[in-house]
Amino acid sequence: MNQNKIQPYALKAGEGRIYHFGVEFTVKASEVHPGSGAAFLEYLTRKGEEPSPHTHETENEMFYVLEGELSFQCGEETFDVQKGGFIFLPAGIEHSYKINGDDPVRLIVVTSPLGNEKGGGWKGFVADMELGQTE
Numbered sequence: 001m002n003q004n005k006i007q008p009y010a011l012k013a014g015e016g017r018i019y020h021f022g023v024e025f026t027v028k029a030s031e032v033h034p035g036s037g038a039a040f041l042e043y044l045t046r047k048g049e050e051p052s053p054h055t056h057e058t059e060n061e062m063f064y065v066l067e068g069e070l071s072f073q074c075g076e077e078t079f080d081v082q083k084g085g086f087i088f089l090p091a092g093i094e095h096s097y098k099i100n101g102d103d104p105v106r107l108i109v110v111t112s113p114l115g116n117e118k119g120g121g122w123k124g125f126v127a128d129m130e131l132g133q134t135e
Contacts, residue, residue, distance in 0.1 A: 016042070023049050031059075031111060041109045042066075045099065053096040059111045061089040068105030072097045 016026040023045045031039035053073070063072070069082040074095040081087050089095050091114050099105050 022051060025109075031113070037112065039109075039111045041111075042107070043109070044104050044106045046104045047099045047102060050098055051096050053094050055094045056091050056111075058091060059113055060091050061095075062110040062112075063087050063089070064108040064110075066106040066108060068103050069100040070097045070105055071100055 011028055014026070016028045017030070019025045019027065023043050025041045025043045027039065027041050029038065029040040063070075063081070063086065065081050065083055065085045067083055069080070072079045072081060072087050072089070072095060074087075074089050075093045079087050080100070
């Protein structure tokens with residue numbers, strides 16, 4: 001069997017690789033393995049844990065809100081997203097979010113690479129977490 005070939009797998013609730021990057025991320029599917037096309041993460045965040053404005057040059061991010069409410073700032077636009085809502089944040093645009101209310105927010109995040117036009121492959125924040133290049 002080819003060791004580089006991706007094998008099917010299933011994870012139960014709470015399973016996955018856990019990383020601390022301001023908040024605790026559970027990585028369900030990784031972007032650093034050969035043949036990966038995206039990363040899939042789940043995390044719970046609370047008021048006060050919001051990220052400062054930042055930019056991802058090599059990946060798009062997609063957020064699906066499982067619980068709670070947030071306001072995303074993406075470039076000059078603000079998007080209010082709540083339970084069941086989705087937002088797409090393109091690479092190269094500064095973004096952040098603010099939690100609305102006191103309840104925690106549970107999110108699914110999918111990151112996808114831009115490909116060769118921006119230097120090829122990943123080099124994104126999930127790869128940085130998994131390769132230990134980020135605190």
